[in-house]
Amino acid sequence: MKNILVTGGAGYIGSHACKALRTAGFVPVTFDNLVTGWQDAVKFGPFVKGDLLDRGAVDAVFAQYAPVAVMHFAALSQVGESMQEPGRYWRNNVVGSLNLIEAAAAAGCTDIVFSSTCATYGDQDNVVLDESCAQRPINPYGASKRAIEEILRSFEDAHGIKHVIFRYFNVAGADPDGEVGEFHQPETHLIPLMLDAVDGKRDALTIYGTDYDTPDGTCIRDYVHVCDLVDAHVLGLEWLRAGKGSRVFNLGTGSGFTVREVIDQSALVTNRTVPVVEGPRREGDCTKLVSGSTRAERELGWKPVRSSLSSMITDAWRWHQTGTYTA
Numbered sequence: 268m269k270n271i272l273v274t275g276g277a278g279y280i281g282s283h284a285c286k287a288l289r290t291a292g293f294v295p296v297t298f299d300n301l302v303t304g305w306q307d308a309v310k311f312g313p314f315v316k317g318d319l320l321d322r323g324a325v326d327a328v329f330a331q332y333a334p335v336a337v338m339h340f341a342a343l344s345q346v347g348e349s350m351q352e353p354g355r356y357w358r359n360n361v362v363g364s365l366n367l368i369e370a371a372a373a374a375g376c377t378d379i380v381f382s383s384t385c386a387t388y389g390d391q392d393n394v395v396l397d398e399s400c401a402q403r404p405i406n407p408y409g410a411s412k413r414a415i416e417e418i419l420r421s422f423e424d425a426h427g428i429k430h431v432i433f434r435y436f437n438v439a440g441a442d443p444d445g446e447v448g449e450f451h452q453p454e455t456h457l458i459p460l461m462l463d464a465v466d467g468k469r470d471a472l473t474i475y476g477t478d479y480d481t482p483d484g485t486c487i488r489d490y491v492h493v494c495d496l497v498d499a500h501v502l503g504l505e506w507l508r509a510g511k512g513s514r515v516f517n518l519g520t521g522s523g524f525t526v527r528e529v530i531d532q533s534a535l536v537t538n539r540t541v542p543v544v545e546g547p548r549r550e551g552d553c554t555k556l557v558s559g560s561t562r563a564e565r566e567l568g569w570k571p572v573r574s575s576l577s578s579m580i581t582d583a584w585r586w587h588q589t590g591t592y593t594a
């Protein structure tokens with residue numbers, strides 16, 4: 268069985284990726300500092316607690332497990348927080364990734380699947396967001412991810428690192444079997460916050476801005492189910508292992524929904540009222556982020572099958588009611 272090093276394997280997307288990797292016949296080796304991840308979420312392979320800022324620890328995990336490839340999820344990922352603490356974002360995301368990529372090159376592990384973001388595109392009204400679109404991030408989170416993409420490209424030239432970069436749109440939902448799900452502390456993402464408001468764990472959901480230039484004044488996002496997203500990662504890994512070379516793929520469905528549309532769908536799925544209050548814009552938010560690309564479908568053969576808004580909210584709601592991590 269082939270080991271895959273999964274940084275951030277104790278996090279929301281990383282834990283779902285570990286399950287998908289195990290299903291595909293790989294051994295996911297989680298490397299995670301547990302700052303935002305949960306040891307309870309590591310269910311599908313070995314766990315190494317460590318920090319990417321500790322180069323010695325990164326070298327040690329390559330030496331111990333000899334992974335054939337890396338899936339790199341570990342990152343700080345909150346837009347708002349990145350506006351308040353840019354230094355933390357640059358250090359953690361960029362320096363940590365540099366350590367990882369250098370260690371991979373030194374270990375001769377040359378296939379890396381990287382978790383990037385549509386936030387690297389920034390606010391580009393009326394521009395179709397495909398992979399050739401200019402990257403003009405408007406927050407340090409997006410800028411840090413763009414920088415890591417550049418590091419990967421320069422390491423390909425110098426050290427033969429092959430990479431599949433996935434630029435995610437908004438990831439939602441949970442494992443339909445309920446083994447893993449989304450659990451952040453503190454929570455900042457729209458759907459889990461909304462479900463908290465639905466079942467009284469918080470008073471109301473605050474809508475961040477109602478004066479955007481969109482049909483109902485709220486931001487538009489392209490939501491993709493976490494299980495569909497991680498399936499693409501397994502396809503990306505197979506792409507690299509087949510020697511097809513470095514490539515960038517957007518991962519979104521091409522359909523955009525406003526915050527109010529997501530709220531309305533949640534009311535339908537849960538059959539409850541979503542208490543909301545209207546608030547000011549959140550600093551760093553783009554008006555509209557919707558993928559305009561079908562490259563992943565065409566080239567990787569990716570087929571999102573659970574990414575309707577109702578499926579994502581149904582799975583998130585099931586997890587919300589039954590799943591939790593404590594450690």
Ligand code: UDP
Nearest residue numbers: 346455456457460473474475486526549552
């Ligand atoms: N949002 C909101 N209230 C919240 C959290 C998020 O109105 O409490 C909005 C946010 O402005 C954005 C969308 O919901 O337009 C998705 O935000 P999220 O933080 O889930 O993901 P992001 O787009 O920042 O990656």
